[in-house]
Amino acid sequence: MSPAGKTDSCAIVVTYHPDITPLLTMLGQLNRESNFLVVDNGSPSIGRLEESITVYDNCLGIIKREQNEGLARALNIGIARATQHDYDYIFLFDQDSSLCESYVERMVAAYRDVRDHSRKGIAAMGPRIINPQTSRQTPFKLFNRLWFRTNRHFARSESHFVADFLITSGTMLIAKHLPSIGLMREDYFIDNVDLEWCFRARSMGFDLVGTNNAILYHLIGERSLNPLVRAGIMAQHKPSRTYYSSRNRIHLYTRRYSPIGWKVRDIVRFTLKAAWLLISSPQRAEYWKHISAGIRDYRQLQ
16 A cells, blocks of 8 residues: 555545545545555445445445444544654544544644643643534543643633644654553553543653644534533443443553542542433443443453
8 A cells, every 4th residue: 555645644444334525524634645545444335335435535444343343443543544654743533523624734733833842742732622513612621630720821822722632633743752651552452441541641750732823623522401411521322332331441550650639530520420321311220330330340351
């Protein structure tokens, strides 16, 4: 697989039963600026969509997995393929995100603005995330204190911010630092994959930086009329997803590189969210089954 119209960036787009309209819209946006690779996690219909995806000049192809082996595995497959071609920047995307104009150019320019202000190096850059359902901006979060802190400026810039965590979709990895930090934890499967990688990178002394100069429109979780979900206090997922989110966050509580501020705050948040689901949801029995199984099984992770 050789790059078509080689650029210094490659985007990895992970799909699973994708809605073709938003997917092709995003791929069209990427095609104007970057090479990209689609990694599909066992979608039965992906063969019918292949021609619509590979028609783009800068599409490097589709890696079709026979079954869903998890988001982390798919990301690692794409990242490994991208690093074979010595790209400087590797972008990660979910299938249903939408980009601002000149997204890749803006992200790369933001990195170049601040890279000399990092002592060890910047591991990744993240865009400003806006919820398309509510127009709410997601803050760049800091977990290194027990009290709530967000949107602290990086290198005295008005546009760039220190972050302890960047969500997967829209993040730009700086490829040269991946050998030191490592790839995504595949045994996490889907939830908290980005959180674990970010905590690991920060514990090694690398910086994570968010920028206002690029915007990604992205809904975290599922659409809901729940006021807590609409306010961004909690994300809503199907009961089966709570198995992975419960198991993986309990495991992260045991990791030395997880910030103590995050552990304290997340224990409270996790307890309140679980209580809310078990009290208010008509699917409370399903939620209880998956949450309790996740708490029990965290010891299976090394």
